[in-house]
Amino acid sequence: KPLHFQAMQELLDEETAILEWYILPDKFLTFTLTAQSFNLWTSSQEDRQNLIDWGNAYLRDYRNRDNSQWRETLAQRLEELAKILHLDEILHNLRQNFPNCQKLILIPHRYLHLFPLHALPVTTEEGKTYLQDLFPKGVGYAPNCQVLQQAQNRQRPHFNRLFAIQNPTQDLRFTDMEVEAIQSLFNPHKVLKHDQAEKAALDAETLKNAHCTHFSCHGYFNFEDALKSALILAKSEFTPPPPTDDPSRYLPLEDDKLLDLQKCLTLEDILRLDLTSCRLVTLSACETGITDITSTSDEYIGLPSGFIFAGSPNVVSTLWAVADISTAIFMIQFYQTLQQQPELSVVLALRQTQTWLREATVQDLLDWVDSCEVISPERRKQMQKGLTFSYWKNKLDAKRFESPYFWAAFCAIGA
Template sequence: MSYVKDSSNSLKKAKENYEYEYQNDEQILQIQLTQAIEEYKKTSKTGSDAKVQVAFSESREHMRRDFSHQAWEKAQKSYEYIYHSSEQLLQIQLTRNNKERWLKETQGLAAQAAYALAKNNKLQEAVVALESGLARLLSEALARDRADLEPLKTIGHADLYDRYKQIVEKWHFLTQQPEINQDALRATHNELDATIEAIQQIQGFEQFIKPPTFTTIQQAAQDTTLIYILATEAGGLALLVGEKIIPVWLPALTDIDLHNILNNEDKTGYLDSYFNSKENQKAWHTALDTTTEWLWQTVMAPIIDALPPQSKVTLIPVGLLGLLPLHAAWTTYSDTPNNRIYAMEVLNIHYSPNARTLTEARLIAERVTPDTLLAVDEPLPVHAEPLPHSTHEVQSIISHFPKFHQFQHQNATREAILNALPHCTVLHFSCHGLAQLENPLSSGLVMACHDDKKEQFITLADVLKLRLTGVRLATLSACETNISGTTLPDEVVNFSAGLLQGGVAGVVASLWSVEGLSTLMLMAYFYELWQKEQLEPIESLRKTQRWMKDSTNQEKLDYVKARFPKEMYKKLRNEICFSSVADNNFAHPYYWGAFGMVGV
């Protein structure tokens, strides 16, 4: 007994010594990081700095060790310090590139912090940690550019209103120049900070451009359940935010499992198979099936069980989860035409980068009338394969709008489209798209080449410069328009998020290279439901996808025959010539599951 007692005492003492040294190390790291940041700020530097980089990296690794040891309270406190330190660093950066350098240091930490907080039953704090840590540059831009300061003019502060608007305009002008004038930008930055501080002193504006609170997040859930979904090394978690917060633990959703689904050693993962799909289309379809079945079992089934049937939900997937079609998660179900049931059939699913973006999108949707269409029809020439169904698709969509601006073939130039965007309230792009996972600002839509034959794009970088007064919907009938960059996965850097920042309320965008004939039918059916039947865009997309997967070949032939020229009917008939008209050649999610609704 004395041996056991002595061993127990020794173990307790060793643990106390470890915890004391561990806590001491943590305090030293925080002091070092604080001092490095203060020194950095005094020198008025921007960009990277070796001393701050080292201190920041050590603090980050300390938090990750806390998390690995399941020291939830310590991990939470470490993150609070790291987050506030990163906010200080971001605030003194003048350009997006410099901000992104520091954001790399925080990727994945918000998910770990939220998981740790939820383990301690601090659910509101967990939600706020996620909202604060996701799409930070997008939230910053929305807060700055969409600020509702009109009431200032009615309470005797018209001068402050005008000053703020003028400074923001100047800021945008300076940041969009080919050569950045650092001194002018810094002076404008300081002037903007001072004006924001002055506005925050006015009663009723104390929270202006302040970090989100749980109250503001809950307001975004007024007609939907927000669902933050995250993966960590310890497991996954979904936080369902409505009138209350429901935590749904997802033990099989670990970082390792997620990475193995995306890329694995035998090259059969979701991304591996997709990037090799031109050589092996069957393997890509198999990987898509495997991935979406795994998503049901691991992620969506527990969430669905926690909600009433047919709930309207907004999914906010964290990090690399945003690469996957959660709405197309499926399980076997004998009462459907193809013996499957998909998540989008039992839930009404939107996506959003975060709650703030959803709130801003809803405000745009409420005030914009979708009456003027911009239609882009197969820009030519391009260094890509022809789009033989594009013109028929665009013509079917144009038929629903009394006012439209059509840009076809050689007229669909980058300059012409960018100039026309501010004059339209609905955008439809039928063209090629390309995602650059490691350089997402270069992702974009392929436009007509100029005389020099150099390929032209409307890039994400172009889109982030947009300041549209309001577009109700953009449909991107192009490849890879909703694939996020993998360098900063928590920032949700993709084309659809860029459009939301630019002033679009909702975006229908794709996660992979889409098939032409099925996309023609999907887009035509969608616009018919939205414009003719007056359904909401999300309900129109949902019903369209169900029609695509459930209707027979004969029903699709009848639909095409009634709405398109004879040549389209013949093409579809040739496509299914080796199948029965009672079959459904387009039931697989490859043909309809790429598209999701981002925003409202």
């Protein structure tokens, strides 16, 4: 049911604000909402056209089979988007009216869901920084105010039972290390590894009792039918011809194989799950944060919203195909942060991990791997070799993962 304005304000405490966008045919609107105030900023028609042009160029280069240009220009592109959205002006108004703001909740609209708004560069008196660095209690996302209300009403204090899917397609080099390290932080834990991670092995009772559900696998978003978006599980890929006569079950993949949706965990399946004990769902997979940008509704249709509807108050997902080694490092550090500082929110733990990854030098990362007790000695050697191959061998002072490409893909959605 739609929320009235007063109910929206009741979602906010004295330190939190909502920044929400809405795209119209001739302009876009930016709403700033606090517990005590409301502000509306209206763009020009030129601003809207610049946003359309920017988004088209971003998606065109991203979808290019060799998207190196997209990766190399990502930081510059985000600077351009911040200017198009007049972010400095919006934030100046927010600080003037609400100087005590500690946390920001972003509610994008349509294709704005595809972009790392938390990583937009902003100008302060001290110089350039990122949007998320301005708010001590973090910057998170919500699909809309109704879903935010549902997520906030779920109190999940426990965080010791893990259910995980581990590398079902067996083509992610550092994913096995990631899950092996994470599972050691939980007791009890249940992990479906490689060929075991098939749809038939998913147990409803295990999922219902899990405090954390972690998927290290590939993700897929279906722009023609959002409910057929899926997390790809084991034994779901086939070489043509398909084993049945039902063509709607199968989707073509780039390597001339077919994906059997009935053997994947689709959004339709996710909506039927019972995650009433879950505090966090992590989608450590490619493109799991992508949503239906063709809809003009303010509804949010995607894998993250599916897990929130299923009962989890928090979902961490990705906006693009993330690098395997940096994702493994990121996820291990993220879970260690959550376990070592249980009072932290998911949003804040994610921000701390992002800041750590982008600031760490190659030597810092080597030292971290060497002292990380949850990584086995054999895996440490594998990780250290991956960190110092080729160009990086003599660049130990370089910040290898400083680019937003490596850290900005991760978004915290929900409470």
